[in-house]
Amino acid sequence: MNILNLVKIAITALLRNKGRSFLTMLGIIIGIASVIMMVSLGRSSTQNVRGELSSMGSNMIMIMPARQMRGGVNMGNSSSKSLDMKDLKSLQSNTKYVSAISPVLGSSAQLVFGSNNHPASISGVSPCYLDIRKYELEEGIMFTEDHLKKFAKVCVIGQTVKEDLFTNGEDPVGQTIRCGSVPMKVIGVLASKGGNGMGQDQDDIVLVPYTTLQTRFSNPNGRNSFSMLFASATSEEESELAATEITYILRSNHGIKEGQEDDFDIRTQEELLSSISSVTKMLTMLLTAIAAISLIVGGIGIMNIMYVTVTERTKEIGLRMAIGAKSKDVLLQFLSESVILSLIGGLIGIIVGVLLSYLLLSLVLKWPLIISEGAIGISFLVCAATGVFFGWYPAKKAANLDPIVALRYE
Numbered sequence: 001m002n003i004l005n006l007v008k009i010a011i012t013a014l015l016r017n018k019g020r021s022f023l024t025m026l027g028i029i030i031g032i033a034s035v036i037m038m039v040s041l042g043r044s045s046t047q048n049v050r051g052e053l054s055s056m057g058s059n060m061i062m063i064m065p066a067r068q069m070r071g072g073v074n075m076g077n078s079s080s081k082s083l084d085m086k087d088l089k090s091l092q093s094n095t096k097y098v099s100a101i102s103p104v105l106g107s108s109a110q111l112v113f114g115s116n117n118h119p120a121s122i123s124g125v126s127p128c129y130l131d132i133r134k135y136e137l138e139e140g141i142m143f144t145e146d147h148l149k150k151f152a153k154v155c156v157i158g159q160t161v162k163e164d165l166f167t168n169g170e171d172p173v174g175q176t177i178r179c180g181s182v183p184m185k186v187i188g189v190l191a192s193k194g195g196n197g198m199g200q201d202q203d204d205i206v207l208v209p210y211t212t213l214q215t216r217f218s219n220p221n222g223r224n225s226f227s228m229l230f231a232s233a234t235s236e237e238e239s240e241l242a243a244t245e246i247t248y249i250l251r252s253n254h255g256i257k258e259g260q261e262d263d264f265d266i267r268t269q270e271e272l273l274s275s276i277s278s279v280t281k282m283l284t285m286l287l288t289a290i291a292a293i294s295l296i297v298g299g300i301g302i303m304n305i306m307y308v309t310v311t312e313r314t315k316e317i318g319l320r321m322a323i324g325a326k327s328k329d330v331l332l333q334f335l336s337e338s339v340i341l342s343l344i345g346g347l348i349g350i351i352v353g354v355l356l357s358y359l360l361l362s363l364v365l366k367w368p369l370i371i372s373e374g375a376i377g378i379s380f381l382v383c384a385a386t387g388v389f390f391g392w393y394p395a396k397k398a399a400n401l402d403p404i405v406a407l408r409y410e
Contacts, residue, residue: 010337013309024305025345027298028386032349032379033356034291039375040357042284044367049276051368059236060132061098061243062267063229063250082254082263085224090249091231097242099234102126103210103226107217109180111165111206118164122155122179122206124213125230130190132232140173140188148209153216155179156188158205182216184208239268295382298345299390306338306394314401321403331399338391339384346383350376 014021065082083103091101105124110117127142129135143154157165157172166172172186193202210226233242243266250264310317317330354371361367 006332006336007340009333010340013313013337014341020305021341024301025298025341025348027294027301028342028345028383029298029349029352031291031294031296031298032346032383033353034294035288035379036350036353036371036375037357037360038284038287038291039372040353040361040370042280042287043370043372044361044365045280046277047370048367049280059233059239059242060269061231061233061239061246063231063246064265064267065227066261066263066265083226083229087250087253088226088229090253091229091246094249095242095245097234097238097245098231100128100132101229101231102129102132104129104228104230105210105213106227107213109182109217111161112178113165113175116165116167118161120161120179120204120206122208122213122217124208124210124217126210128232129207129230132230135193136191138189138191139171140186142188143207143209148211151211151215152209153182153184153212154187154209155184156190156207157186158190158203159192160201160204161206162189179206179208180217233268236270239270243268295386299342299386302338302341302387303390303394305341306334306391307397309337310334310394310398313398317398317401318403321401327399330401331395334395334398335388335391338395339387342383342387342391343380346380349383350379353379 063083088101088103091098095101102125107122107124109120109122111120123129126148127144130137130142137156138159140156142156143152146152147154155177157177162172165177166175172189175186176183177186178184190203190205190207195201214224231242231246233239246266247262251262254263256262320330321327354376357371358369362369
């Protein structure tokens with residue numbers, strides 16, 4: 001019996017019971033669609049995180065006080081003043097692979113303009129902070145080194161702050177707002193960056209000279225200490241070299257001997273991306289494995305329906321064997337039905353998976369749509385293997401029937 005005849009007979013047999021055939025394929029359809037969706041979701045989330053980190057500065061380096069441990073409990077970033085003005089000056093003067101560095105100090109205050117107010121976190125930074133974090137000015141200017149030296153009461157605000165304070169269409173640049181009890185002149189407005197991958201509003205920001213924050217606002221880090229340093233490597237490829245250079249300088253400044261632990265932490269964007277990617281990869285594998293269980297359920301459904309088919313068509317099998325069909329022909333006939341059933345379900349599952357991925361990623365989450373061609377190819381092969389694996393035993397049972405007993409079956 002040639003392959004073409006096998007396919008024709010198999011399709012004819014499946015079309016006799018359209019509803020039953022579709023319900024049998026449903027497990028395969030759900031399994032394949034779920035696998036494609038999970039793989040696409042994992043890849044898309046990784047790409048989205050990479051994009052978010054790139055928008056923050058792909059060659060950005062964060063330097064923080066080391067985490068503090070008490071009795072084996074992680075207490076978070078240490079409150080010890082491990083980053084100070086000496087460290088800042090040393091890094092500005094003695095680094096080869098660092099193009100810019102800015103201290104970061106944090107405080108909070110209620111912003112007031114006219115009858116409007118807005119609770120805000122205020123960041124004390126250097127002028128180069130915009131370049132490091134890839135912020136752009138929509139209007140006005142960024143404060144300068146001269147503003148730092150004079151402890152100037154000037155600020156640059158984000159779009160969220162602008163919208164909450166200047167509700168009547170006023171031009172913020174040149175206006176004076178009150179930050180707590182300190183009057184601050186707005187000299188610039190940042191272009192919108194939207195939310196980041198962790199749900200934080202990057203436009204809810206007020207930047208002031210770090211010297212101003214040290215002298216005019218409450219500062220838990222003290223007069224000459226910083227809560228964090230942001231640096232920018234000369235290029236993304238040299239980020240690790242810059243991190244090594246920073247480590248050497250800070251260890252020397254802090255008098256840390258060989259074998260002793262650092263009292264600071266350094267994080268590059270590549271490290272952050274690698275950590276997040278490993279987590280998303282693990283979650284993707286877990287979700288894909290769970291989705292793949294549907295394939296096993298679908299395969300069991302195929303085996304079950306093929307058993308029913310063999311029982312229903314026992315007399316047909318006996319008649320075929322009586323007029324000359326060999327056991328091999330009967331085996332191939334029922335095996336082809338199982339494989340075709342599985343492959344059709346797989347094709348529908350692939351189409352459904354791609355469509356659902358598009359709806360979820362592009363329309364709902366607004367993430368980049370990444371469809372894995374490898375996942376589609378493997379899914380198709382798995383469908384064929386599922387049809388063969390779960391269809392073999394029922395087909396073998398049909399092939400081993402005694403034609404005389406089959407003809408007498410009622």
